[in-house]
Amino acid sequence: MLRFYNGRVLSMHGDFEVHEDYEVWVQEDRIFYVGPALQAPKAGNKETGGSDFDGRFQEEIDLKGNLLMPGFKNAHTHSPMTFLRSYADDLPLQEWLYHRVFPMEDKLDPEMIYWFTKLAILEYLSGGITASFDMYAEPEANAAANVEMGFRTVLCGTLNDFKDSIPTLEHFYQKYNHYHPRIRYQLGCHAEYTTSEGLLRELGALAAQYHAPVYTHVSETKTEVEQCRKRYGKSPIEALADFGLWEYGGGGFHCVHISDADMDIMREKGLYAVTNPASNAKLASGIAPITAMQDRGIPIAIGTDGPASNNCLDMFREMFLVTALAKLREEDAAACPAEKVLSMATVEGAKAMGLLDCDCIAVGKQADLIVLDLHQPNMQPEHNIVKNLVYSGSKQNVSLTMVAGKILYREGRFSVGEAPEHIYETVKIMCKRLEA
Amino acid sequence: MLRFYNGRVLSMHGDFEVHEDYEVWVQEDRIFYVGPALQAPKAGNKETGGSDFDGRFQEEIDLKGNLLMPGFKNAHTHSPMTFLRSYADDLPLQEWLYHRVFPMEDKLDPEMIYWFTKLAILEYLSGGITASFDMYAEPEANAAANVEMGFRTVLCGTLNDFKDSIPTLEHFYQKYNHYHPRIRYQLGCHAEYTTSEGLLRELGALAAQYHAPVYTHVSETKTEVEQCRKRYGKSPIEALADFGLWEYGGGGFHCVHISDADMDIMREKGLYAVTNPASNAKLASGIAPITAMQDRGIPIAIGTDGPASNNCLDMFREMFLVTALAKLREEDAAACPAEKVLSMATVEGAKAMGLLDCDCIAVGKQADLIVLDLHQPNMQPEHNIVKNLVYSGSKQNVSLTMVAGKILYREGRFSVGEAPEHIYETVKIMCKRLEA
Numbered sequence: 001m002l003r004f005y006n007g008r009v010l011s012m013h014g015d016f017e018v019h020e021d022y023e024v025w026v027q028e029d030r031i032f033y034v035g036p037a038l039q040a041p042k043a044g045n046k047e048t049g050g051s052d053f054d055g056r057f058q059e060e061i062d063l064k065g066n067l068l069m070p071g072f073k074n075a076h077t078h079s080p081m082t083f084l085r086s087y088a089d090d091l092p093l094q095e096w097l098y099h100r101v102f103p104m105e106d107k108l109d110p111e112m113i114y115w116f117t118k119l120a121i122l123e124y125l126s127g128g129i130t131a132s133f134d135m136y137a138e139p140e141a142n143a144a145a146n147v148e149m150g151f152r153t154v155l156c157g158t159l160n161d162f163k164d165s166i167p168t169l170e171h172f173y174q175k176y177n178h179y180h181p182r183i184r185y186q187l188g189c190h191a192e193y194t195t196s197e198g199l200l201r202e203l204g205a206l207a208a209q210y211h212a213p214v215y216t217h218v219s220e221t222k223t224e225v226e227q228c229r230k231r232y233g234k235s236p237i238e239a240l241a242d243f244g245l246w247e248y249g250g251g252g253f254h255c256v257h258i259s260d261a262d263m264d265i266m267r268e269k270g271l272y273a274v275t276n277p278a279s280n281a282k283l284a285s286g287i288a289p290i291t292a293m294q295d296r297g298i299p300i301a302i303g304t305d306g307p308a309s310n311n312c313l314d315m316f317r318e319m320f321l322v323t324a325l326a327k328l329r330e331e332d333a334a335a336c337p338a339e340k341v342l343s344m345a346t347v348e349g350a351k352a353m354g355l356l357d358c359d360c361i362a363v364g365k366q367a368d369l370i371v372l373d374l375h376q377p378n379m380q381p382e383h384n385i386v387k388n389l390v391y392s393g394s395k396q397n398v399s400l401t402m403v404a405g406k407i408l409y410r411e412g413r414f415s416v417g418e419a420p421e422h423i424y425e426t427v428k429i430m431c432k433r434l435e436a
Numbered sequence: 437m438l439r440f441y442n443g444r445v446l447s448m449h450g451d452f453e454v455h456e457d458y459e460v461w462v463q464e465d466r467i468f469y470v471g472p473a474l475q476a477p478k479a480g481n482k483e484t485g486g487s488d489f490d491g492r493f494q495e496e497i498d499l500k501g502n503l504l505m506p507g508f509k510n511a512h513t514h515s516p517m518t519f520l521r522s523y524a525d526d527l528p529l530q531e532w533l534y535h536r537v538f539p540m541e542d543k544l545d546p547e548m549i550y551w552f553t554k555l556a557i558l559e560y561l562s563g564g565i566t567a568s569f570d571m572y573a574e575p576e577a578n579a580a581a582n583v584e585m586g587f588r589t590v591l592c593g594t595l596n597d598f599k600d601s602i603p604t605l606e607h608f609y610q611k612y613n614h615y616h617p618r619i620r621y622q623l624g625c626h627a628e629y630t631t632s633e634g635l636l637r638e639l640g641a642l643a644a645q646y647h648a649p650v651y652t653h654v655s656e657t658k659t660e661v662e663q664c665r666k667r668y669g670k671s672p673i674e675a676l677a678d679f680g681l682w683e684y685g686g687g688g689f690h691c692v693h694i695s696d697a698d699m700d701i702m703r704e705k706g707l708y709a710v711t712n713p714a715s716n717a718k719l720a721s722g723i724a725p726i727t728a729m730q731d732r733g734i735p736i737a738i739g740t741d742g743p744a745s746n747n748c749l750d751m752f753r754e755m756f757l758v759t760a761l762a763k764l765r766e767e768d769a770a771a772c773p774a775e776k777v778l779s780m781a782t783v784e785g786a787k788a789m790g791l792l793d794c795d796c797i798a799v800g801k802q803a804d805l806i807v808l809d810l811h812q813p814n815m816q817p818e819h820n821i822v823k824n825l826v827y828s829g830s831k832q833n834v835s836l837t838m839v840a841g842k843i844l845y846r847e848g849r850f851s852v853g854e855a856p857e858h859i860y861e862t863v864k865i866m867c868k869r870l871e872a
Contacts, residue, residue, distance in 0.1 A: 082816070086823035090759075090773035122813035126832065281760035282827070284769040312814045312828030317756065323526075324717035324757075325764075333720040337526035377558035378748045378831075380518070380860045381867045387522035391718070392748030395814075395832040396562065424816045431817045 001053060002026040002405070005037060007063025007371070010385070011361035012070050012347050016339050018385045024068055025053075026367040029181070029404040034361050061400075067372045067385065070360050071130025071401060072315035073349025076253040076274045076303025078136045079120035079153075080113040083431055084308035093221070093283050101308055104434055110141040112430045117145035118423045122416070123313045124151065125409040128398040130368035133215075133274070133303065133353045135188060135253075137163065139172055147180050149416040150406050152368065154353040156215050157188035159203055160195045166202045173210065182404055186354060187250075188215040192228055192236040197243060204244030213250035213354070215274075216240065219262070220254035221285045237262040246271055251352055253303065254279075255293070256286040263289075266298045272352035273298055275344075277321035278312075279305030290326040291335050300344045301352035316393045319345050323390065338390035371400035437489060438462040438841070441473060443499025443807070446821070447797040448506050448783050452775050454821045460504055461489075462803040465617070465840040470797050497836075503808045503821065506796050507566025507837060508751035509785025512689040512710045512739025514572045515556035515589075516549040519867055520744035529657070529719050537744055540870055546577040548866045553581035554859045558852070559749045560587065561845035564834040566804035569651075569710070569739065569789045571624060571689075573599065575608055583616050585852040586842050588804065590789045592651050593624035595639060596631045602638045609646065618840055622790060623686075627653040628664055628672040633679060640680030649686035649790070651710075652676065655698070656690035657721045673698040682707055687788055689739065690715075691729070692722040699725075702734045708788040709734055711780075713757035714748075715741030726762040727771050736780045737788035752829045755781050759826065774826035807836035 002025065009022035011034060023040050025033040032053070033041055043055030088100035113136065124132060134142060135156040146153045155176050157169045169187060176185035187207055189195045195203075207214045218236050219225050225235055232239045237258060240246065246265075251272030258266075258273075266273065275288045293300060302322060304313045319341045326336035350359035358366045374382065378392045401409040414420055438461065445458035447470060459476050461469040468489070469477055479491030524536035549572065560568060570578060571592040582589045591612050593605050605623060612621035623643055625631045631639075643650045654672050655661050661671055668675045673694060676682065682701075687708030694702075694709075702709065711724045729736060738758060740749045755777045762772035786795035794802045810818065814828045837845040850856050 082813075085817065085828060086820040089820070089823045089827060090770050093769050096769065119813055119816055126813055278756070278760065281764050282769065284763040284767050284771070287764065307828070310827070311823070312830070314814070314828075314830060317753065317830075320714070320753065321760075324714065327720040328717050328723065331720050331722075333529050333532065333718065334526050335720070375857065375860065377518075377555055377562055377856065377860075378750070380555055381521065381863050383867070384522040384525070387525045387747070391525060391746070392521060392743070392750075394748070394750060394753075395830050420813065421811065424811065424813075427817050431819070 001032065001057050003057045003060045004063055004068055004371075005060065007065060008067050008385075009034060009361060010067055010069040012343065013360040013362045016342070016386050018067070024361060024369070026402070026405050029367060031361060031363055031365050031367050034363060063371060064375070066374050066399065068361065068369055069372065070346045071368045071370045071403070072128050072345050073301065073353060073355065073358070074124060074129045074132045074304050074313065074315060075301035075349040075352045076276055076305060077120070077132050077134055077313065078306030078308070079132060079134050080108070080116040080136050080142065081306035081308040082119040082123070083112065083116045083427065083434065085311045087308070089311065096283070107434050108137070110138045112434070113138040114141040114145050115423065115426045115430055117142050118149060119427050120307065120313060121145065121149045121151045122414060122420055122423060125401045125414060125416070126398065127314045127316065127395040128370040128372070128401055129313065129315055130370065130401060130403045131350070131353065131355055131358060139176060139185070143176060143179060143183050146183060150403055150408050152182040152355070152358070152403050154184045154186055154355065156186050159189035159199065160191070161199065162194070166199070166206055169203070170206060173212070184354060186215055187212050191217040191224070192240055193224055200240065200243040200245060204247065207245065207248055211248050213248050214245045215250050216245070216252060217254055218252035219257045220280070222257050225257045235259055235262050237265050241265045241269065251301070254285070254288070256280050256288045258289065263293060263296050263298060266293070267296050271298070272301055272348075274301045274303050274352060275322060276303050276305040277325050278318055279309040281321065281325070283309055287325045287329045289329065290322060291330050294336070294340065299348055299351065301349040302344045314395055315345050316395055319390050319393070338387045341390050342386055367402055367405040369402050370398055372397045373399040437468065437493050439493045439496045440499055440504055440807075441496065443501060444503050444821075445470060445797060446503055446505040448779065449796040449798045452778070452822050454503070460797060460805070462838070462841045465803055467797060467799055467801050467803050470799060499807060500811070502810050502835065504797065504805055505808065506782045507804045507806045507839070508564050508781050509737065509789060509791065509794070510560060510565045510568045510740050510749065510751060511737035511785040511788045512712055512741060513556070513568050513570055513749065514742030514744070515568060515570050516544070516552040516572050516578065517742035517744040518555040518559070519548065519552045519863065519870065521747045523744070525747065532719070543870050544573070546574045548870070549574040550577040550581050551859065551862045551866055553578050554585060555863050556743065556749060557581065557585045557587045558850060558856055558859060561837045561850060561852070562834065563750050563752065563831040564806040564808070564837055565749065565751055566806065566837060566839045567786070567789065567791055567794060575612060575621070579612060579615060579619050582619060586618075586839055586844050588618040588791070588794070588839050590620045590622055590791065592622050595625035595635065596627070597635060598630070602635070602642055605639070606642060609648070620790060622651055623648050624651040627660070628676055629660055636676065636679040636681060640683065643681065643684055647684050649684050650681045651686050652681070652688060653690055654688035655693045656716070658693050661693045671695055671698050673701050677701045677705065687737070690721070690724070692716050692724045694725065699729060699732050699734060702729070703732050707734070708737055710737045710739050710788060711758060712739050712741040713761050714754055715745040717757065717761070718747075719745055723761045723765045725765065726758060727766050730772070730776065735784055735787065737785040738781050750831055751781050752831055755826050755829070774823045777826050778822055803838055803841040805838050806834055808833045809835040
């Protein structure tokens with residue numbers, strides 16, 4: 001049993017209340033107790049829920065008044081793309097993608113993907129992210145990196161006309177949903193514009209077979225939507241819905257250029273919109289209509305997108321961008337308040353990914369949590385801690401990141417089975433091999 | 437003499453080259469040597485510039501391959517407004533300003549301003565900011581906080597119809613330009629819409645008397661520009677130019693809603709545009725035309741604006757926003773490249789504020805510098821260090837902040853004469869007094 005005490009807890013369990021002097025106890029990978037210090041379980045006392053508790057703690061962590069809260073969920077990323085960080089920025093989108101990104105990706109091998117994923121995981125941990133929704137090739141290399149480092153990921157299918165097939169996708173779906181407790185797999189395809197109608201319909205049939213949600217990039221750019229309209233006379237969301245992709249829900253990554261009709265479909269199908277504001281801004285794709293989607297009750301999660309386009313994997317930056325860009329788009333300083341954004345980055349992210357036991361701090365949930373240092377100048381004064389987090393919070397405030405009950409990052413140091421320098425050096429060697 | 441060795445140096449002295457294995461030596465408050473380790477001065481050897489050097493170092497800092505560069509210059513802020521952080525967010529602009537901000541500000545006293553400024557200085561240091569251009573009431577309290585903590589500030593005049601006068605401004609101008617080596621003062625008024633034509637013309641005359649630049653908020657919101665056009669039949673920049681404000685240069689804070697004619701004036705008068713992207717987004721004011729200004733050769737600096745509107749004082753966030761919003765506005769992923777942004781945040785910021793000896797790392801310049809930890813996952817791999825800084829850099833990377841040769845922040849610890857907790861606690865007490 002591990003005990004956090006003398007802290008404040010933002011459980012995100014249905015509200016945004018910051019509980020003073022709460023304790024959180026963690027047993028194995030789950031939360032055993034969350035509540036006032038005075039009401040904490042006694043050893044062997046069944047009535048107070050302490051039946052499993054023998055009165056001994058393996059570790060007791062004094063939070064010193066700092067904040068314990070659920071970890072951030074990065075609901076759309078391409079982790080292995082760390083190798084392209086700062087490799088080709090400030091270029092027009094097409095040149096960036098076709099002349100810089102794709103040629104490098106063609107040369108990747110599983111070993112590289114394994115190491116590049118590890119680098120991303122370090123970055124997630126240093127920023128308080130406890131799970132990723134990761135879309136990339138070579139799921140085995142990706143899964144191995146995650147398992148070894150103690151991280152949690154939901155792998156997302158990448159079906160398209162050039163890579164993978166329905167049988168492969170089904171194989172991955174079965175394999176990675178029975179691979180390791182911290183690994184899951186969701187059906188997905190790259191995008192409408194890279195996947196034929198026939199293949200999309202087959203994907204819909206596969207989803208129906210497993211009663212499974214499906215995820216894909218959708219309506220990221222104006223061009224993408226225009227080309228889809230030429231092809232099918234419909235928007236990507238309309239076309240994909242027609243092809244039977246979303247009979248069991250799922251979600252769209254980006255959702256920048258969506259219409260009212262698209263939003264009706266998303267609501268009807270229970271789709272998540274996973275917004276990627278930094279990437280959409282940096283690639284000049286546009287600003288997603290967050291407020292309009294919220295008004296219609298479409299659930300929203302937040303992703304960093306991959307480090308080739310963003311370029312960092314920092315949910316604090318994304319949170320500020322979600323609300324700041326919504327305010328700009330709506331010309332309304334009251335648009336998209338901080339509480340909604342924090343929920344998107346945590347609870348809603350977990351739900352979007354299907355991680356229903358990782359969403360908040362409550363008994364029985366997975367112990368995927370972070371501690372934020374409130375004794376830093378950007379967190380003072382404390383008029384409103386939630387607004388402080390969203391509007392002035394930074395990775396610098398992350399003092400501890402725990403995934404499935406294990407502390408993987410604490411006070412700037414990683415506990416992931418190997419030294420970060422070894423990962424940096426290996427990534428450097430792999431990058432040189434790629435550029436050779 | 438203090439010696440930084442075994443590091444990389446981005447001097448920003450005319451280029452963006454990252455020099456490998458450079459050393460930087462600091463004597464008192466100035467840079468004594470910057471260059472290759474092998475060519476460093478020898479004790480008493482005049483030919484190599486080592487005449488002042490007795491061969492002894494007070495301190496030698498192993499940079500371990502990390503990056504030494506000029507500190508960030510926060511070219512527009514209202515430091516004492518830390519007390520309003522997260523006090524009134526997600527509100528419409530008018531309600532925020534008139535019903536929340538102004539009533540609280542009316543109750544401020546110099547002691548409060550002194551402490552609230554101290555809190556901001558802690559935040560600057562933790563984010564690698566080495567100077568602020570600070571516009572607020574009670575310059576004495578502000579200056580005292582800066583002097584005591586070892587920080588550098590340029591105070592900016594706040595003349596308007598309700599507060600201050602031309603004689604007061606002149607008094608401040610003389611006093612704070614002969615107050616302390618780290619304190620300067622620039623003439624300024626709050627804004628066109630709060631200052632009568634008569635007073636503005638008198639300010640222009642004062643500027644002419646001292647051959648001094650003048651700074652002011654300008655064209656932050658659409659409403660402001662519309663009202664000025666009603667009043668004078670001109671934009672704020674046109675009107676202020678007509679009133680003789682800028683015969684000796686200066687600059688405008690915000691510059692969001694500016695026309696081609698405005699830009700012509702700015703270029704002709706040599707005005708700086710100080711952009712405040714986070715504040716302009718959060719208050720839904722708009723996106724400044726950075727690219728258009730750059731194309732016309734208008735120099736640009738970056739400010740955080742005050743913590744009531746931003747809410748944090750983080751130049752990494754501002755840098756990303758400058759380029760990301762420019763890319764969105766221009767619908768061009770190549771707009772406003774990273775190098776230009778980094779220059780705005782450092783060299784151009786210093787010039788905008790009149791800190792001509794604090795702009796870059798060169799012999800004889802003030803030792804206002806920072807060390808960034810490149811051994812963190814967001815800085816890996818190192819395809820391009822400048823792009824890494826702008827696109828994936830974070831306050832978390834700041835491992836050392838030096839102002840005028842003194843290390844004020846290092847590895848998360850402050851050396852500012854008092855414990856940060858004492859400042860936090862005092863700010864809390866002052867806030868309670870304000871809300872009483």
